[in-house]
Amino acid sequence: MCELISYGDALAETRAEVRHVLIGNGFSRAQSEDDRFAYSSLLEKSGLPDDHPIRNVFQQLNTVDFEAVVRALEHAALVEGAYGEDERARALGADATQLREALIHAVREVHPGIRFDVPEQQQTACAEFLSNYSKVFTLNYDLLLYWVVLHGARDHHSDGFGLGEANGGFRKFSEDAHCSVYFLHGALHLFLDQQQDTEKRIVTGATIIDDITDTIRTGQRLPLFVAEGTSGQKQRKINSVPYLRYCYDQLGELEGSLFVLGHSADENDRHVYSAIENSDVERLYFFVHEPEDNLATIREKLAVFRERNRNVAVQYIDAAEANVWGRQA
Numbered sequence: 630m631c632e633l634i635s636y637g638d639a640l641a642e643t644r645a646e647v648r649h650v651l652i653g654n655g656f657s658r659a660q661s662e663d664d665r666f667a668y669s670s671l672l673e674k675s676g677l678p679d680d681h682p683i684r685n686v687f688q689q690l691n692t693v694d695f696e697a698v699v700r701a702l703e704h705a706a707l708v709e710g711a712y713g714e715d716e717r718a719r720a721l722g723a724d725a726t727q728l729r730e731a732l733i734h735a736v737r738e739v740h741p742g743i744r745f746d747v748p749e750q751q752q753t754a755c756a757e758f759l760s761n762y763s764k765v766f767t768l769n770y771d772l773l774l775y776w777v778v779l780h781g782a783r784d785h786h787s788d789g790f791g792l793g794e795a796n797g798g799f800r801k802f803s804e805d806a807h808c809s810v811y812f813l814h815g816a817l818h819l820f821l822d823q824q825q826d827t828e829k830r831i832v833t834g835a836t837i838i839d840d841i842t843d844t845i846r847t848g849q850r851l852p853l854f855v856a857e858g859t860s861g862q863k864q865r866k867i868n869s870v871p872y873l874r875y876c877y878d879q880l881g882e883l884e885g886s887l888f889v890l891g892h893s894a895d896e897n898d899r900h901v902y903s904a905i906e907n908s909d910v911e912r913l914y915f916f917v918h919e920p921e922d923n924l925a926t927i928r929e930k931l932a933v934f935r936e937r938n939r940n941v942a943v944q945y946i947d948a949a950e951a952n953v954w955g956r957q958a
Contacts, residue, residue: 633924636950639888639914640761646912647885650762651901655891655918657771660751660954665739666771669693674738675731683724683731695732696897699725700858729856736770736817743836744776752780754955760785766811766880768892768901770854772818772837778810786810790829798840799828802872811876813901814863815854817841819872827853827872860899867900880904886912890951894930902934913941916948 640648657666664670672693677683686698702725710718741747755777759765765786767774778786789808790800799820802808812819818830818837834840844850853870857863867873881904894902894915905913915931917924924945935943 633917633920633947634914634944636946639944639946643886643912647763648761648888649764649766649883649885650759650888650890651766651768651880651892652774652890653768653892655893655916655948656767656953657769657773657891659891659948659956660747660755660773662956670739671695671732671735673735675728675735676738677728677731683728695728696856696858699728699856700862700897702728703858703862725858729854730851732856733770733817733852733854737838737841740771740817740838742838744772744779747773747776749780751954751956752777755953756780756785757955758951758953762888763885764809764811764879764883766813766876767816768814768898770814770816770852772816774810775816775818788812788829795831798831798833798844800831802827802829802875804875808879811879813867813873813876813880814856815852815870815873817852817854819853820844820850821853821870825871827870858897860897860901863897864900877904881907883908883910886910886914888914888916888946890916890948890953891918894927894934896930902931906934906937910941913943914946915943916946916951918948920945920947 654666658664660666672687672695683698683702686701687693690697690701692698702721706718706721706725709721744752759777765774775788778788786809787807788810789802789804789806792803792806793801799822818841820828820830822828830837830840830844832840834843841852845852853873855863855866855873857866867877880901883905887905887910892898915927917927927945931943935941
């Protein structure tokens with residue numbers, strides 16, 4: 630097995646460099662003992678009736694990955710349309726849309742209701758972890774990172790929504806504002822206005838979750854998120870939203886070293902690694918969950934990246950060493 634580098638050694642050898650971090654679903658899953666952010670938990674809380682055909686698709690594909698099922702539904706819609714079955718194509722397309730909305734519903738169902746539901750010591754530990762990095766990129770939709778920045782990381786990080794007065798419970802993103810936190814695939818608290826500007830929902834009611842729900846129900850606006858099935862579809866969605874494109878471009882302009890935590894490097898996020906390929910990152914550190922079982926797979930997935938980026942040093946770290954939420958003694 631390829632030798633791992635310790636997290637301490639990785640920080641030490643990049644002390645003189647600018648560091649950045651990209652976080653995926655594993656970041657959120659590590660916060661909760663009940664694994665509430667696992668895809669299986671999301672499916673259980675999706676609100677889809679037990680007899681809904683979409684559930685059969687999950688079973689037939691033997692997966693709990695929402696994106697895989699969305700991709701299958703969209704491919705099926707293309708095939709039905711090619712055969713002239715327009716009504717079936719529309720129905721399958723509608724199911725794909727419904728599943729995206731079910732994912733949002735599920736995340737809200739499993740999400741802590743308020744920031745204080747996340748123990749203060751966990752937020753403090755996470756803020757300390759993030760303080761090692763200049764820029765933070767996330768692929769997650771939940772509010773955990775947003776809350777940590779509010780709690781203790783604001784001295785180091787800002788999300789770019791700080792300029793100007795709030796308007797109707799929203800603050801607009803501005804490229805002129807200081808920004809070091811980037812929601813690459815959107816998030817529950819981000820919405821588009823009629824001009825396609827991205828706004829952050831801020832707390833005006835009891836909780837931010839209540840405010841998000843009110844925006845969906847009363848304002849008839851869905852949170853901005855990228856849940857398309859393939860990497861190409863995700864890229865097209867990103868290109869269609871100025872804020873998302875800005876975040877993506879920032880990833881592609883990085884220099885120094887990049888740490889990747891809680892991400893499996895799957896093909897449906899190929900666009901993420903394309904941006905990294907185009908950057909000036911010199912070192913890539915990949916946190917691997919349970920490396921004795923998963924390191925070989927991760928190395929295989931990153932083989933193309935390593936082939937195209939021979940000047941980038943790629944090293945692997947046991948994800949347990951990050952101890953992001955301070956849950957390990």
